[in-house]
Amino acid sequence: MLEQAFTGSKKYFGLLAGLGFLIGLGALGYYQQLTTGLGITGMGRDVSWGFYIAQFTYLVGVAASGVMVVLPYYLHDYKAFGRITILGEFLAVAAVSMCLLFIVADLGRPDRLFNIIKYPTPGSVLFWDMVVLNGYLLLNIIIGWNVLEAERNDTKYKKWVKFLIYVSIPWAISIHTVTAFLYAGLPGRGFWLTAVMAPRFLSSAFAAGPALLILLCLIVRNNTKFDPGREQIQTLAKIVTYAIIVNIFLFFCEIFTVFYSQIPDHMIHFKYLFLGVEGKGQLVPFMWFSLLGMIVAAIAMVNPKIRQNENTLAWACGLIIITTYIDKGLGLISAGFIPNPLEHITEYWPTGLEAMITLGIWATGFFILTVLFKIAVAIKEEVRA
Amino acid sequence: MSIKRREFLRLAGLSTLLGLGGKAAFELIAPGQLDAQTYAPESHALKAKRWAMVVDMRKLDEKTAAKCVQACHVAHNVPDIANPTTPAAAVSPEDQVRFRIKWLWTEDYHNAFPGEEHENVQEKLHHMKFLVLCNHCDNPPCVRVCPTQATFRRPDGMVMMDMHRCIGCRYCMAACPFGARSFNWKDPRPFIKNVNLEYPTREIGVVEKCTFCDERVSKGQMPACVEVSNGALTFGDLGDPKSKVRELLRANFTIRRKAHLGTLPQVYYIV
Numbered sequence: 001m002l003e004q005a006f007t008g009s010k011k012y013f014g015l016l017a018g019l020g021f022l023i024g025l026g027a028l029g030y031y032q033q034l035t036t037g038l039g040i041t042g043m044g045r046d047v048s049w050g051f052y053i054a055q056f057t058y059l060v061g062v063a064a065s066g067v068m069v070v071l072p073y074y075l076h077d078y079k080a081f082g083r084i085t086i087l088g089e090f091l092a093v094a095a096v097s098m099c100l101l102f103i104v105a106d107l108g109r110p111d112r113l114f115n116i117i118k119y120p121t122p123g124s125v126l127f128w129d130m131v132v133l134n135g136y137l138l139l140n141i142i143i144g145w146n147v148l149e150a151e152r153n154d155t156k157y158k159k160w161v162k163f164l165i166y167v168s169i170p171w172a173i174s175i176h177t178v179t180a181f182l183y184a185g186l187p188g189r190g191f192w193l194t195a196v197m198a199p200r201f202l203s204s205a206f207a208a209g210p211a212l213l214i215l216l217c218l219i220v221r222n223n224t225k226f227d228p229g230r231e232q233i234q235t236l237a238k239i240v241t242y243a244i245i246v247n248i249f250l251f252f253c254e255i256f257t258v259f260y261s262q263i264p265d266h267m268i269h270f271k272y273l274f275l276g277v278e279g280k281g282q283l284v285p286f287m288w289f290s291l292l293g294m295i296v297a298a299i300a301m302v303n304p305k306i307r308q309n310e311n312t313l314a315w316a317c318g319l320i321i322i323t324t325y326i327d328k329g330l331g332l333i334s335a336g337f338i339p340n341p342l343e344h345i346t347e348y349w350p351t352g353l354e355a356m357i358t359l360g361i362w363a364t365g366f367f368i369l370t371v372l373f374k375i376a377v378a379i380k381e382e383v384r385a
Numbered sequence: 386m387s388i389k390r391r392e393f394l395r396l397a398g399l400s401t402l403l404g405l406g407g408k409a410a411f412e413l414i415a416p417g418q419l420d421a422q423t424y425a426p427e428s429h430a431l432k433a434k435r436w437a438m439v440v441d442m443r444k445l446d447e448k449t450a451a452k453c454v455q456a457c458h459v460a461h462n463v464p465d466i467a468n469p470t471t472p473a474a475a476v477s478p479e480d481q482v483r484f485r486i487k488w489l490w491t492e493d494y495h496n497a498f499p500g501e502e503h504e505n506v507q508e509k510l511h512h513m514k515f516l517v518l519c520n521h522c523d524n525p526p527c528v529r530v531c532p533t534q535a536t537f538r539r540p541d542g543m544v545m546m547d548m549h550r551c552i553g554c555r556y557c558m559a560a561c562p563f564g565a566r567s568f569n570w571k572d573p574r575p576f577i578k579n580v581n582l583e584y585p586t587r588e589i590g591v592v593e594k595c596t597f598c599d600e601r602v603s604k605g606q607m608p609a610c611v612e613v614s615n616g617a618l619t620f621g622d623l624g625d626p627k628s629k630v631r632e633l634l635r636a637n638f639t640i641r642r643k644a645h646l647g648t649l650p651q652v653y654y655i656v
Contacts, residue, residue: 037589045482045485046482108552108554108589108591109591113552115533124556127532346483
């Protein structure tokens with residue numbers, strides 16, 4: 001099947017070349033970081049995790065959301081999704097690959113990366129995150145590949161593949177839960193110390209991931225002979241609608257607990273994000289845009305006319321992707337560090353080099369995604385021909 | 386072949402059975418090397434059941450505090466980011482804040498003890514500079530989160546840092562409620578005026594912090610800060626009822642930083 005990756009239109013190779021260029025730029029930036037240290041980023045002693053960890057967190061959600069097409073098909077026998085499960089699984093592969101790259105990019109000593117395996121530490125959530133992320137990557141590669149190969153040969157995939165598929169469903173939930181536990185169990189970080197962290201992560205993931213998948217389905221339909229299907233897209237849209245509403249609901253649960261209890265260590269981070277503290281509040285406009293945009297998108301998605309029109313649906317999905325990205329990719333990580341535990345306020349903004357490395361990793365993910373989607377779509381076209 | 390196939394399979398099976406295959410297998414191949422290493426104690430090393438420190442703010446003026454910080458940072462080759470040895474290495478004032486490395490430093494009352502101040506606190510509290518450092522918690526969250534056991538707690542309570550094992554993930558910095566950990570965002574060497582050859586300098590990309598001067602204690606000496614503190618800092622064994630720290634804790638009202646978080650900090654303050 002791999003041979004499908006090496007043949008294709010000019011557009012396909014053009015896209016790969018463009019992504020390759022961005023990967024090259026990112027690699028140059030990373031070389032600079034490797035030789036002179038993480039000081040080239042905007043991070044510092046007060047905000048010690050930044051853009052990389054935020055992208056990682058967002059993308060774990062995208063990866064986990066693959067389960068939203070796998071679960072209805074395999075557990076509820078919802079046949080329509082049979083056509084797009086492979087797209088969900090391959091999206092997960094690309095997203096987890098980016099997650100792992102972002103973790104490595106964030107390490108001060110990537111040369112000692114394997115110390116995590118050499119000195120396994122079950123008490124550390126990061127150890128478990130390594131286990132579940134790599135496991136999820138492997139599961140999706142094996143499952144996706146075997147199911148696609150069976151489809152190509154017009155046979156049924158082997159029994160053990162079915163077993164792995166069942167394993168992959170709770171596994172998807174686990175990757176985002178464990179990622180939430182990275183933050184939600186730290187005694188000195190009031191912003192993250194909340195039991196709704198994992199549920200909120202999952203709900204925003206199940207909104208953003210399928211929203212991205214809808215856009216990808218539309219792109220595939222417009223550029224290839226394979227149509228993921230109108231019904232499939234509409235069912236995904238309903239999943240996105242429920243998930244974004246649950247996400248907004250959980251956000252208000254959080255706001256209630258924090259502001260009705262009036263505990264200062266918890267309130268101050270929200271004040272920083274939405275009002276600014278001591279004249280510092282560069283994230284304020286972003287956070288209001290994110291919150292209001294999410295509400296607008298939810299209202300739009302509930303409206304059947306907007307949801308059923310694929311043009312307006314695409315716009316609403318785009319808005320959901322952007323607003324959840326701001327929430328998780330900009331606000332969540334830095335606000336946990338601002339103010340710091342000694343109540344000093346140091347703000348954080350990524351540097352140009354940091355953004356370049358980040359873009360390089362995103363390009364790597366989309367490179368993987370393009371190749372995998374190309375293979376999947378080629379096989380689908382071949383089978384239907 | 387030094388190991389028979391059958392024997393290998395048996396070992397592999399056994400180690401898998403033991404649950405954490407990796408860890409168990411490693412223990413079989415190289416027993417005892419899983420735990421990070423520290424200085425081997427000498428015969429005249431100071432020993433304790435539980436090391437702790439008492440900071441007597443009645444005796445600590447700003448000058449003494451500065452002397453303590455200086456002694457610590459010189460002894461441990463802590464870079465002074467604001468004062469590079471060559472003009473080429475100079476960084477902007479914002480970057481000096483970002484890159485700063487602190488083992489021992491001073492904070493105002495409301496930063497050292499956030500949430501504790503009120504409008505009408507004693508006048509003297511407004512002027513006090515509290516010496517702050519790693520609290521060598523009995524229940525340290527940094528140790529809990531470290532994925533490689535590069536930071537670990539010794540049986541005598543010292544929370545240690547193996548800078549040769551640290552992968553620089555900075556999870557410990559997120560976990561520490563006291564801001565006691567620093568990361569080497571840049572090569573620290575151009576910012577060290579006089580290198581102390583008795584103590585290692587650090588490379589880019591690892592976390593460091595106060596270790597209660599384990600290297601001095603193992604040679605029978607008091608921590609560097611305690612030595613120059615004119616009696617404001619007391620270091621000793623909590624497990625010994627006759628120790629100076631126990632005596633101070635018995636005789637005075639003491640507070641600890643963020644005790645409500647349950648990390649059990651072992652640096653006590655007499656205000």
